[in-house]
Each structure stands twice: as C-alpha cells, then as structure tokens.
Amino acid sequence: MPLSSLRYLALSLAISPALTLAATPDNWKVCPPTPRANTIPKPSQLDPEATYVEADSALLQEQGDSVLEGDVIIAQTKQALRAGRATYNKQTQQVNASGKVRLESEKLEINSERINYNLGTEAGEIFDVYYRFPSSDARGRGAKMIREGERLTQLNAASYTTCPPQNESWRIEADQIELHHQENRGVARKVKFKIKDIPVFYFPYFSFPLENKRKSGFLVPEFKSDDNSGLQISFPYYFNLAPNYDLTVAPAVLSQRGLLVKNEFRYLQPQYKGKFIFNFLPSDRKYEDKLRYQFDIDHSMQFDQGKKGSLTLKAGGVSDNDYIDDFGGSLAATSTVNLERKLTYNLNGRNWSFNAVAQDFQILTTDTDAYTRLPQFTFNFTPKQKPLGFQLQTATDYTYFYSKNQPKTQRFHTKIKATKPIEKEWGFIRPSISLDHTSYAIDRDDKSNISRTLPTLSLDSGLIFEKRRADNIIQTLEPRLFYTYTPYKNQADIPIFDTSEKTLTYDELFTENRFTGKDRINDANRLATSLTTRFQDTKTGREKLRASIGQITYFDDRRVTLPDQDAQTGKRSEVVTELSGELNARTRVTSSVFYDTKTGSLTASQAELNYKDPRGRLLNLTYGKRKDNYEALGFTTLTPINNRWKAATGWDYDLKNQRTLETVGGVQYESCCWKTRIAAHRYLQSDSTDYDQAIFLEFELKGLGNFGSSARTLLQNRVTGFE
Numbered sequence: 001m002p003l004s005s006l007r008y009l010a011l012s013l014a015i016s017p018a019l020t021l022a023a024t025p026d027n028w029k030v031c032p033p034t035p036r037a038n039t040i041p042k043p044s045q046l047d048p049e050a051t052y053v054e055a056d057s058a059l060l061q062e063q064g065d066s067v068l069e070g071d072v073i074i075a076q077t078k079q080a081l082r083a084g085r086a087t088y089n090k091q092t093q094q095v096n097a098s099g100k101v102r103l104e105s106e107k108l109e110i111n112s113e114r115i116n117y118n119l120g121t122e123a124g125e126i127f128d129v130y131y132r133f134p135s136s137d138a139r140g141r142g143a144k145m146i147r148e149g150e151r152l153t154q155l156n157a158a159s160y161t162t163c164p165p166q167n168e169s170w171r172i173e174a175d176q177i178e179l180h181h182q183e184n185r186g187v188a189r190k191v192k193f194k195i196k197d198i199p200v201f202y203f204p205y206f207s208f209p210l211e212n213k214r215k216s217g218f219l220v221p222e223f224k225s226d227d228n229s230g231l232q233i234s235f236p237y238y239f240n241l242a243p244n245y246d247l248t249v250a251p252a253v254l255s256q257r258g259l260l261v262k263n264e265f266r267y268l269q270p271q272y273k274g275k276f277i278f279n280f281l282p283s284d285r286k287y288e289d290k291l292r293y294q295f296d297i298d299h300s301m302q303f304d305q306g307k308k309g310s311l312t313l314k315a316g317g318v319s320d321n322d323y324i325d326d327f328g329g330s331l332a333a334t335s336t337v338n339l340e341r342k343l344t345y346n347l348n349g350r351n352w353s354f355n356a357v358a359q360d361f362q363i364l365t366t367d368t369d370a371y372t373r374l375p376q377f378t379f380n381f382t383p384k385q386k387p388l389g390f391q392l393q394t395a396t397d398y399t400y401f402y403s404k405n406q407p408k409t410q411r412f413h414t415k416i417k418a419t420k421p422i423e424k425e426w427g428f429i430r431p432s433i434s435l436d437h438t439s440y441a442i443d444r445d446d447k448s449n450i451s452r453t454l455p456t457l458s459l460d461s462g463l464i465f466e467k468r469r470a471d472n473i474i475q476t477l478e479p480r481l482f483y484t485y486t487p488y489k490n491q492a493d494i495p496i497f498d499t500s501e502k503t504l505t506y507d508e509l510f511t512e513n514r515f516t517g518k519d520r521i522n523d524a525n526r527l528a529t530s531l532t533t534r535f536q537d538t539k540t541g542r543e544k545l546r547a548s549i550g551q552i553t554y555f556d557d558r559r560v561t562l563p564d565q566d567a568q569t570g571k572r573s574e575v576v577t578e579l580s581g582e583l584n585a586r587t588r589v590t591s592s593v594f595y596d597t598k599t600g601s602l603t604a605s606q607a608e609l610n611y612k613d614p615r616g617r618l619l620n621l622t623y624g625k626r627k628d629n630y631e632a633l634g635f636t637t638l639t640p641i642n643n644r645w646k647a648a649t650g651w652d653y654d655l656k657n658q659r660t661l662e663t664v665g666g667v668q669y670e671s672c673c674w675k676t677r678i679a680a681h682r683y684l685q686s687d688s689t690d691y692d693q694a695i696f697l698e699f700e701l702k703g704l705g706n707f708g709s710s711a712r713t714l715l716q717n718r719v720t721g722f723e
Contacts, residue, residue, distance in 0.1 A: 226694030272301030545581030
C-alpha cells in the first residue's frame, strides 16, 4: 500500500529534541525542572483532521490493527502518545501500547509501562502510571489509572504532590483519587499525609483543587493556643457559591470556652462589592455561658460609570464590652473604645459635591458618651469662574445630633470663603477672607436657639530660592509666613458635639482654626513663621532630604476654649521641626520634634528609621513621646538567614512606666513546594496589668493552601516589610 494513500498516517525516522516548559506561581521559589523524554510534534503543527504516526517499523492495515514498533509516536491536535510498541486501529481510534509509554494532552501528562486507550473518547486503562498537570506542577503515581474522557480520571493506590521529584518534601497517599477535570477538583479517600516518608495526618476524605482556582470544600484545619481561650482548633469550609460571591464557615473548638463559629460572606459586582463577617459563641463557659457575637459589614457601591455617586456602609458591633478584650488578639484591638456604624452617600459634580451621613457608635467603656448623627448633610460648591480673580468656596452643613443622655440638637453651619491667589515661580501670596455662621436648635426646656457668626482674615505667603550644586543636587530655601485673625466671641453656651482641640503638628501651623468640628471657632491674632530646605536629585527627581522648622507667635490670649479649660496665655507656641531624608541608599529617617522655648525642654517628639539592604534585611526603629503622659520605643526586624530561612521580631516598650507593651517573634522556612511558620505573640490587655500570649504554628503547601493558625497575618501586621 503506497504511503501517499494513507492520509491519516505519516512515517518518519526523525527524532525531535526535547522541550521542557514549566509554569510557576510568583510567590513560590522556582525548582529545577524535571528532565523529560523527547517530545512529540506540537498540536499547532498538525492537520486538525489528520493523525500523525511515526515509528522505526510498521505493519499498516486499512482495516483492523496496525502494528508499530520502535520509538512509536501517534499524535493528534488534542493529544499524543509515545511508546516502544503499539497497535493502532484507524476506525475505532483504539491504541494498545507498552514500553515507556507517554501520553500528553493540554491539561495532563502520563507516563506508564502499559496502556489500553481510545484516542477518540479519551478513555481507557493505564497501568503503573506517573501523571503530571503542566498548569500547576502537581504530579503523582498510581497502580492503575482509569480515564473517562475529559470529565474524570480515577487512580487506585495513588499519590499526589506539587513538589519536584528531586525534592519531594510532602505528598498525600490514598486508596483512591478521583480527578474531576471539568469541576477542577480532586477527591481522595483514605488519605495519609506524609512529610518525607513519615505519616503525619490521616483523613478519611480529602478534597483539593487541580489548578489555582476557587472550589468548594474543606480547608485545612487551623490551630492556635493563647491564655484567653486555650487551645483552638478550627475546621473551615469554603462555599464557592458563584464566580462573584462566596462564603467561608469555620467552626472552632476553644478548650476553655466552647464552640466558636466564624462566618465570612464576600460578594463582587460591577457596581458594588463588600463582605459581611459574623462570629458567634452560642455559650461561652468563661462568660456565664452567655451568647457572644461580633459582626462587621463593609459595603461600597457606585451608581454610574462616571463614579459621580457612591454609597458606603461600614458597621461593626459586639455582644458585650469585653468581647474585643477576649478575642481581639492585639494591643491595638484591646485599646478600642467604640465601634462605628456609618452609612455615607456621596455625589460629585464638576464643581460641587453633596454628602449625606448617618453615624452611630457602640460605646465599649462606661465613662464615654457620644452623639449620633441622624443624619448629616453637607454641600460644597466652588464656582469654576473666578470673579475679579477671586476663588470662591462655600460649604453648608446640617446635622441632627441624638443622645440618650443629652438634649437632641439640630445644627446648621455655612461658610463662605474668598481667596485671591498669586502664584509665581519665585513664590506665592494667598490673601483670603471667610465668614462662618452656625446656629443651634436645642431641644430643652427653654427651647433655646443659639447662633454665632464670625469672620476670619488670613494671609499666606512664601518665597522659593534655589541653588544648583555641582553634585546634581538642587537645594531650595523656602521661608513662609501665615497670618490669621478671628475676633473673640464667647461660645461657652454652645455644647460640644463633635469638636476637640487639634494636636499641634507642622501642618497645623498653617490652619485658621485650632479646633476640629464646628462647635468652636478660635479667636486668633497670630503669625506662623517657618523655613524649609529641600535637596533634590536632578537626575532621578527624588527628594534626598527635607527639613522644616516653624513656630506661632500669638499677639493676644486665646480665650475660646473647650469646657473646663483655662484660657491660653503664652506668647509663642512650641518650636516644631520636621526632618525626612535618605541617609544612604539603604537607610531613610523621618522625625518631628517639639521644643518649648519657655521651659527649654522637649515636650514631644517622634522618630523613625527604616533600613533595607539588597539581601532583604530590614530594620525599623521608632520612638515617640507626647507631653508627660507617653514615651515609647519600638523596633521590628526581618533577617533572611539563608535562601530558605528568615526570622522576624517586633518589640514595643513603654519607657514612662518601664514595661513591655507588645512583643512578637517568628521564623519561616520556605522550599519550592511548602512553607512553615512559627510565631509567638505577647501583648498588654486593656486593664494595663495582664498580658495575653499566644503561639502560632502554620504550614502552607503549594497547591493545597495553608493550615495551622494565622501566623502569616500576625507577622505581616506587626513586622513592617514581612511578606
């Protein structure tokens, strides 16, 4: 039979060189690729309607089985087979092959000694098999594989791992493994989880993804131990409800408290997204067997493609005031004094904006009270045109304040401001005048109304001097003067709803009002003076160093105060200095210092030093001091020991009371297919006396996720730069 008449056959003695491709996720180390046998022709090189056959010798039959021997290749566009010997039937597409058999498709690669397989239905039996998924580097072995087309592959006496053959750190062994390709999941029964050759866990049933995609099923267990709740074992289950929303339910057994159920629902749509968290203990043995719970809502949405309108809802709550102390897990969490519930609507136009807010709080301390805003409306308008060169701004605010223990109040505030800016390369001048009007309707016996109207004048000016140095550095010298005047008006009869006194910072030197909120407008007759110098690299554009110093001179006493405060009589504020810059390519420093010229002492300061070298070593030092009530020192470090080990530490110390506030330490080991972390955490609780401490142990397996506790989350949150 002439070869040209066999359209579906092609004979050749050519042998093509091997080609190895590997896909590796970004967050894992790259392991050396596994050597492979010579590959078959690429599907793109084949005729979609033809079957390519290659062998050293062949006995070809138009009907029945053709016998092929010696480096046999049978290839189609979807799959290809290579073997030492094979029989092939053109009509049925059945192949019986033996001798180093290799079967390749887009999603699966198989090596075995013997195969009975149908190329048309992609079904058959494969014996003594080694399999591999090119998209995920998952692989394994089995005594027997049964293929049922593209839908299902079943393995008996099988193993599964994502480690390379030369470094198989872990694997699962099972009596039976089912690979559901269309559902992208694997199911194993009677499973032994082994590290090296040592059995560590046994699972009667285990489910895992075949690719890096979401799927429903049990996640690996989590373990944690701390003083507050004892040993904690969690068994999370993930529901992949739809491509755009999912649910995770994690029942946890707490040895000292009972059952804790954690729930997280997430959703995503083109115009809105969010998540809802609800955790509860039906009966807490350490809290009089009471029901305890926590919820957190985070929702945001856009109303049009131009994103002019948006709605956000952020709300949190707990069953009792002690919940965060018992389950917060950090010094920052246990310092929480209230939980906010806030619904915000924003609408933006070309030169205007509208904002509506409903805000409430759950107070976690007995000595704190807060007004709710039900609601607050704000409208801001800035005309595009500048009449006579003036830039106009208007802001209007209406708020209804509600409190169980205080009179209900309606507050209306409006502000009009006109500025005539003059901006030049050598500097700027910005004179402005504004008028604030505020009125209150207070629901009390006398049905009193209070109003206040005050003008404010200000003049902001500055000069910019530049000097180009020989080392490609431009140095600037920028003096600045900011004068503001607001007449005095007695405001002692106005209650405090949302107002406090601002903490003095460098930026606050150039503000007109030293109070936040609308309930106080300071009397001001003052001049702020400052000087800034910058060093900028002309080649890179990076700012190498910036240093500033400034102070306020008061020409009158400040008689407007918050309740129970005396008038301020000092003639000058503290001297405020700021410094930020690069000491070298690896080290950056920022600091601010407050110096009282009257007493000749430093009243407050903060400083931070950040170091990072090419080897990935990190050091962060922080120091903070506020008046006479706070002084603390802290540092975090990250040290790669070698290519696989790194250590992280963190420590915060209260210098004033000579006590540790919080410590954390951990180590991580990482190979190309698994990671493990162990971390310890100790922090001061809200009573400022007792400490809680916890131990975290976590394993992360490539392709299977992580199990243990949230050691990674702890180290990322507490050690700057840990990844």
